[in-house]
Amino acid sequence: MEILSQLWSLLGLLTVLQNILPTQLLSLLHSLYESLQDLISPYSYFDIPEFNGYCGVDINDLYRHVNLYLNSVNSSATASTCRRFTLSRSKSSKCISFTIAPNHTIHDSFNGHSLSWTHQVDTVQDSLEEKRSFTLKLPKRHRHMLLSPYIQQVTSRAEEFERVSRERRLFTNNGNASYESGWVSVPFRHPSTFETLALEPHLKKQMTEDLKAFAGGREFYHRVGRAWKRGYLLYGPPGSGKSSLIAAMANYLCYDVYDLELTKVTDNSELRALLIQTSNRSIIVIEDIDCSLDLTADRMMKATTATATRRKRSSSSGYNKDLGTGNDQLLDESGRVTLSGLLNFTDGLWSCCGEERIIVFTTNHRENVDPALVRCGRMDVHVSLGTCGMHAFKALAMNYLGIEWHSSFDVVESCIRSGGALTPAQIGEILLRNRGNKVDLAMKEVVSAMQARILSTGGNEHLNTSIEHEDMAALTRSPQSVLTVGSPENWDSSPGKTNGKKRKAKFLARLRSLTKSDSGRRGV
Numbered sequence: 075m076e077i078l079s080q081l082w083s084l085l086g087l088l089t090v091l092q093n094i095l096p097t098q099l100l101s102l103l104h105s106l107y108e109s110l111q112d113l114i115s116p117y118s119y120f121d122i123p124e125f126n127g128y129c130g131v132d133i134n135d136l137y138r139h140v141n142l143y144l145n146s147v148n149s150s151a152t153a154s155t156c157r158r159f160t161l162s163r164s165k166s167s168k169c170i171s172f173t174i175a176p177n178h179t180i181h182d183s184f185n186g187h188s189l190s191w192t193h194q195v196d197t198v199q200d201s202l203e204e205k206r207s208f209t210l211k212l213p214k215r216h217r218h219m220l221l222s223p224y225i226q227q228v229t230s231r232a233e234e235f236e237r238v239s240r241e242r243r244l245f246t247n248n249g250n251a252s253y254e255s256g257w258v259s260v261p262f263r264h265p266s267t268f269e270t271l272a273l274e275p276h277l278k279k280q281m282t283e284d285l286k287a288f289a290g291g292r293e294f295y296h297r298v299g300r301a302w303k304r305g306y307l308l309y310g311p312p313g314s315g316k317s318s319l320i321a322a323m324a325n326y327l328c329y330d331v332y333d334l335e336l337t338k339v340t341d342n343s344e345l346r347a348l349l350i351q352t353s354n355r356s357i358i359v360i361e362d363i364d365c366s367l368d369l370t371a372d373r374m375m376k377a378t379t380a381t382a383t384r385r386k387r388s389s390s391s392g393y394n395k396d397l398g399t400g401n402d403q404l405l406d407e408s409g410r411v412t413l414s415g416l417l418n419f420t421d422g423l424w425s426c427c428g429e430e431r432i433i434v435f436t437t438n439h440r441e442n443v444d445p446a447l448v449r450c451g452r453m454d455v456h457v458s459l460g461t462c463g464m465h466a467f468k469a470l471a472m473n474y475l476g477i478e479w480h481s482s483f484d485v486v487e488s489c490i491r492s493g494g495a496l497t498p499a500q501i502g503e504i505l506l507r508n509r510g511n512k513v514d515l516a517m518k519e520v521v522s523a524m525q526a527r528i529l530s531t532g533g534n535e536h537l538n539t540s541i542e543h544e545d546m547a548a549l550t551r552s553p554q555s556v557l558t559v560g561s562p563e564n565w566d567s568s569p570g571k572t573n574g575k576k577r578k579a580k581f582l583a584r585l586r587s588l589t590k591s592d593s594g595r596r597g598v
Contacts, residue, residue, distance in 0.1 A: 142232035264321035272466035272498040301426035309440040310459035313499025336366035342415030363435040364442040461495035474505035482517040494524035
């Protein structure tokens, strides 16, 4: 009882002193007490407030990263050290978010050392607002060795968790890029994945490896001085799976998708504004690039005009030169999207205003696309999507019918080799009509469709899928699909394209004539 009475007396004395002593002196005593406590304590404490600065206007990005990091470890043994969590879920998300309850602590470990996070929530005096922060506690002796690498780990884990867990969006331009946002969006929930795609195994492997290397190439792109972007050209007949491949790429990387409709863009300035408004970690898609704008005809018309102008004037001040090659010169023209504007969109200075972006062009006829659009640096990877090979057909049969083998598979393979291959869309429609308990009927209808195709084409169409291996291009060949990395000039021998061979023949003939003339001059 005496001890309790003494404690009450001490508390009463402290209360009296607090009311009597000046505020400045009390603040000084409090600072001395905290300094003494820090000197004795074996731990260091670091506060991470929700907002930066005294006014609290700018959001502290590190606070958001810590929140995401602790959310990512909620299912691990680390989370078991916290007794209480706050659960939440937004309307547009299926994921449940975990947050440490106010004034609770969660323990973590790093490089063999114990650390802890405390979620501090204080009510602002005379206000309904709350002041939130995270406090990191770590060993004082090792704080210089632990703090920087641990924060880097927190940031990287948080960014990866945010990329995987956030809701992805599908955007399209609304024709109002000059006002606020030129994009409108809906949730992106396309179910296509590389596991369900009807592609040959080698092509799937190359695509996933290339995408994975790109997504993890931040340091590499910065080291070599290149903008962190990559271009893909997808070409093939209708129904070959170009759109499904784009959706699979977005789901594989967890990227947003921006579907750019060029016919809604009024001029090059609006095109640049749309590019600026896109986010990092996104795929920008221009489908049917050869049909969106008549850019090749535009180049020819402007080249003719330029030639006539040069004859009249010696100066070339009316020309706008693309950042790529001298062949990309176009007259500057206002009020419309030009080839020069599209080239700068994909590979100019404005293309590096963001990071981790993929630009995808699709076309049914690659030969109709202007060569300047598909050169290296703009479209780095060219993917030919054609009719289904046997591996792709088996994938479709498994997806639609749930079968790994059927007695008709040998007949289907024979039909494919004879030139009766169909596109994934054609086969998918047949299997969709006969899903359920109609496996035999579905296979019979597929075989009939392939045989009809053989009869209609004479069995020679499959010869068009051959592709030559050039020294400057890396090719991986599968029965009906090809992925090419390299300059378009190196593989112009693809289906329906013989200009490359003609250019090479003219070059060799010219070289021989020059050699002969040089030998003649030496003989003289």
